[in-house]
Amino acid sequence: MLEVRNKTAFEVALVPVQDKQGDDYAVVVIKGTFCWKDRGVPVPAGEPVPILHADTFHGEPGSSSLRYAADACPRKPGTDVALVGSAHVPGGKTATTLDVGLRVGPVQCVLRVVGDRRWQRMMGLWRPTSPEAFRTLPLVYERAFGGMDLTHADAAKHSGEPRNPVGTGYCAHGDAKRLEGLSLPNLERPGSPITHWKDRPAPVGLGFIGRDWMPRQRFAGTHDAAWEQERSPLLPEDFDERFHNAAFPELVSPQHLQGGEPVRLLNVTPEGQAAFHLPRFHVEVEARFSELRARHTAVLDTVVLEPDSRRLLLTWRAAVPCTRRFLDIRCVDVHATPA
Known part of the structure; x- marks a missing residue:
C-alpha cells in the first residue's frame, strides 16, 4: 500500500x-x-x-x-x-489614481489603478467621465480591460476580449446601448490610458x-x-x-x-x-x-x-x-x- x-x-x-x-x-x-x-x-x-x-x-x-x-x-x-x-491608498486617504505593483526577485509588474469611470456621450462624442475617488479597490481582472459584447441583434456578431472575457470596457460596434454607462477599466498600464472606445489595450493584473x-x-x-x-x-x-x-x-x-x-x-x-x-x-x-x-x-x-x-x-x-x-x-x- x-x-x-x-x-x-x-x-x-x-x-x-x-x-x-x-x-x-x-x-x-x-x-x-x-x-x-x-x-x-x-x-x-x-x-x-x-x-x-x-x-x-x-x-x-x-x-x-x-x-x-x-x-x-x-x-x-x-x-x-x-x-x-487590493489596492490601498496609503494612510487611509483617498485618490483618483494610484500606482500599485510588486517585485519578487527578477519579476515585477506595475499597474495604474483609476477610480470608477463610465462612457458618456458629450458634445456628440463618447468620453470617459472623471474618475471617482477611492480608498481601496480589489485587484481583480473584472476591473481590467475586457468583457463580452452581446448587444448586436445578430448573434453571429457577438464577440469578446479573448485575453480577459470577464473584464470591462470592451465594445465591438460602438452601439449606444452598449456604451452608455459602460464602466471603463480600473486597472491600466501606466502611460497607456484608454481614450477611445475602440482602444484595445492589453488587460493587466497581478492574479x-x-x-x-x-x-x-x-x-x-x-x-x-x-x-x-x-x-x-x-x-x-x-x-x-x-x-x-x-x-x-x-x-x-x-x-x-x-x-x-x-x-x-x-x-x-x-x-x-x-x-x-x-x-x-x-x-x-x-x-x-x-x-x-x-x-x-x-x-x-x-x-x-x-x-x-x-x-x-x-x-x-x-x-x-x-x-x-x-x-x-x-x-x-x-x-x-x-x-
Whole structure:
C-alpha cells in the first residue's frame, strides 16, 4: 500500500499525471503557508492552507476570474508569482489614481489603478467621465480591460476580449446601448490610458489567468479532429508545458525561483510599502519502489502573496518518473530544511 510520509510542517499531496508522450509521473506537491510582517522574516502560519485540486474563482466559475489556480497540476517550467488582494491608498486617504505593483526577485509588474469611470456621450462624442475617488479597490481582472459584447441583434456578431472575457470596457460596434454607462477599466498600464472606445489595450493584473484565456490558451495545443482520432486521450503533440504557468505573463519567472529573493510591494497594504525576503527551504522527495529508491529535489514553482491578510503561500513540486509503475511505489518521504 502506498504511504506518503510527510516529515515537514507543510501540506503534501501525491498526484498521478501523464505527459504528452504518455509517460507517467507521480507529482509530489508541497505547499507551505507563511505569515509576514513588514521587513520581517515570514514564518510558518499556524493554520496551513490546504492543497487545491481544482481552480477556484472569485465568483461563478466560467464567468469570473481565477482566485487561485489549482495546486495539483503537473510540472511548471517556471515559477508563477501572483497577488490576491487590493489596492490601498496609503494612510487611509483617498485618490483618483494610484500606482500599485510588486517585485519578487527578477519579476515585477506595475499597474495604474483609476477610480470608477463610465462612457458618456458629450458634445456628440463618447468620453470617459472623471474618475471617482477611492480608498481601496480589489485587484481583480473584472476591473481590467475586457468583457463580452452581446448587444448586436445578430448573434453571429457577438464577440469578446479573448485575453480577459470577464473584464470591462470592451465594445465591438460602438452601439449606444452598449456604451452608455459602460464602466471603463480600473486597472491600466501606466502611460497607456484608454481614450477611445475602440482602444484595445492589453488587460493587466497581478492574479492568475484562466485556462481558456489568451495567451495561456495557445499553449494548450491543437485539439482538432485529427488529435481526437489519432492521439486522444494523450495531450496534443504541440502541447507546451508553459500552459501550466497560470500567472500574469510578466510575473512568470522562466527560471525557477530558489527562495530568499527580495519582495517589494507597493500600495497593496494600508502602509503603502512592504518588503521582506522569500523563505528559503531545501525540499527533497524520496520515492521507494519495490526494487529501488529515487531522490528528487522539489522546485519552487508557485508564489502567492496575500497582503490583505499578511499571508504568503509557497508551493514546491517534484515529478517522480514511474512509467507503468505508479502502483510499484511503496513509500514517498518528504523532507524540508531551511536553506
